[in-house]
Amino acid sequence: MKLTISQIAKLAGVSKSTVSRALNGSGYVSEGTKRKIQEIIRKYDYVPDSKAVNLSKKRTFTVGLVLPSTSGPFYGEVIRGVEEVLSARKYFTLLTVLDSGQDEKQARKRYLSMIREKRVDGAIVFDPTVDEGTVRKLSESKIPIVFLLKDFQTFGIDSVMVDNFTGSVLMVDHLVEKHGYKSIAFVRGPMVSDDSEQRFQGFVESLRRHNLCCDNLLVFTSDFTFEGGRKAFQELRKELNRLEAIFCANDEMALGIIEEMKREGIQIGQDIAVVGFDDAFWSGHIEPPLTTVHQPMYEVGKISAQRVLERSNNPDVFKDPVKITLQTQLVVRKSCGCGC
Amino acid sequence: MKLTISQIAKLAGVSKSTVSRALNGSGYVSEGTKRKIQEIIRKYDYVPDSKAVNLSKKRTFTVGLVLPSTSGPFYGEVIRGVEEVLSARKYFTLLTVLDSGQDEKQARKRYLSMIREKRVDGAIVFDPTVDEGTVRKLSESKIPIVFLLKDFQTFGIDSVMVDNFTGSVLMVDHLVEKHGYKSIAFVRGPMVSDDSEQRFQGFVESLRRHNLCCDNLLVFTSDFTFEGGRKAFQELRKELNRLEAIFCANDEMALGIIEEMKREGIQIGQDIAVVGFDDAFWSGHIEPPLTTVHQPMYEVGKISAQRVLERSNNPDVFKDPVKITLQTQLVVRKSCGCGC
């Protein structure tokens, strides 16, 4: 039988209010009654119903987390970061995944509902292809929102970003300065991807700084998938003899290319370098281990969650939207030619 | 300004009850007033507060999902399966991850709270090292619970299992029948792991059926990690010359072993077969592509979610706990020697 606070009160011979105060440690309750109440609570294994608590406290102690998908390397890391912070503060995570239903529009509606129905006290939204209408609606909600990897400061929304540009620069610096490569191809992700664009810009910038030009013939567009990498290789091959390195905008495409090259007997790292971006968890375990750029998604999760809680608990302070950018890290392994 | 149902009612010149009925399509409301109400709702962009709805309906339209971790291949698949079902029925997912805080005990308390505070209408629990006390508490909760990959039918809890045993049998059948291997080593996971045990039993059973004996010298114990695989190889090497195949209880250890072998110039698939279990998403992309056993974790997620909803909406029917076992699938690639 599920007890309510009134029944507990009756059993303890006191009023609801006193039980509530004893439970929350708020207001005055004598030691004696506190003990008596606690005993009864233990005896009947009473736990307050969160639905009632939420309503009267006008809070849910829950943070929404919206992710594009759950496959792939990062998403798990983001969740881990978020959960670490939330669990420590006794909050819960309400998860919504965009690729689990049929259509994107529907998925967006779903997370907007979650927010507008006030199921959560704040939300962390990772939606790379979000539309402006949705962002506007998000910004109209009264709860704190942190957007991941997209900058909506102008909409009054906090964002946590990853510095793709600098990561890319670091990678190309390494290829040029350490290995002396001059002829480097770049394999982009889909044109709509900001990440892909920023990584490409970093590539261009580093070349420029080294007085190398970016040969348009050596820039290929693909789609961030393994299969896309294989296809990109087919286009690449006609330029192959003049190439020293291939920089892929993510690890998955790099893997596709590496596989095709192996099939042709090309020695990766020696004949030609292939490097990626993301540092997927398998990147170090393929042959040869992939040189890549690590994205601190765990930290992204942690910082976003901290930010949401901070804002949620100080509604008025820190009113201005903030943009936090985390640094990426070059991970040198063998596929760039190091240690060959 | 956030409106309440009472304000809407006032604006429409009707009572709360009428607005509520119009909103839910329950009871009688004339077309005229319905339209009027809907117009006002649209105009002021009113959305009912879920906290109040939950309290009066005594439900949250939320299902708890407890996962051991979020790294690794399966967990994302489970989430996807669960989300697919829940999103279609307009439910939400409240996620708890066990490895995100410091200590396991704390993490268990957290998900027990989630359930006992009635934050969720049902829960899907994946906790491979759960203790009996926790299971008992789960079974005492009045909400439907589905346990993943552990059988607690005797506690009155539904479970969704994966047939590790048969998967293992299929694998060994393949190694023996297709390739004629007779001397096969097995690398176990940690002794506490049920999965490891079942996979081992399948290995033993298939050998027995083929009138081969299981040589204890060829059974090694490791810990399901990449590093553990490498270490296992060091122990293995003294038996190496008489080995034809190595069956690892998961892909990660197989990868560790493969890496060590490559370093020694051993040709995997030709000199010796190495196979795994899990079908991690990278398993097909390593060199050589890994022969392994696929676990249908997406389906596990889907079925558990369906089961929870079904029970939640028919509280009394189907009272008996159910155990559903899903089949695994042999994925033949190259590391077993096929296509060499």
Added chain:
DNA sequence: CTCAGGTATGAAACCGGTTCCATATATTCG
């Protein structure tokens, strides 16, 4: 001794919805 302030408690309002029940009007059927 009296009064202010700290301590302890209960009654009642409140959070924002849903739902039961009573009432009133419209419609249908015998």
Added chain:
DNA sequence: CGAATATATGGAACCGGTTTCATACCTGAG
């Protein structure tokens, strides 16, 4: 045409807590 039934609506109770406010006692200071 009257009774039964369907339709439409509002009032009030309810979900299970929290919080405000009033009351009462107790203590110590003046």
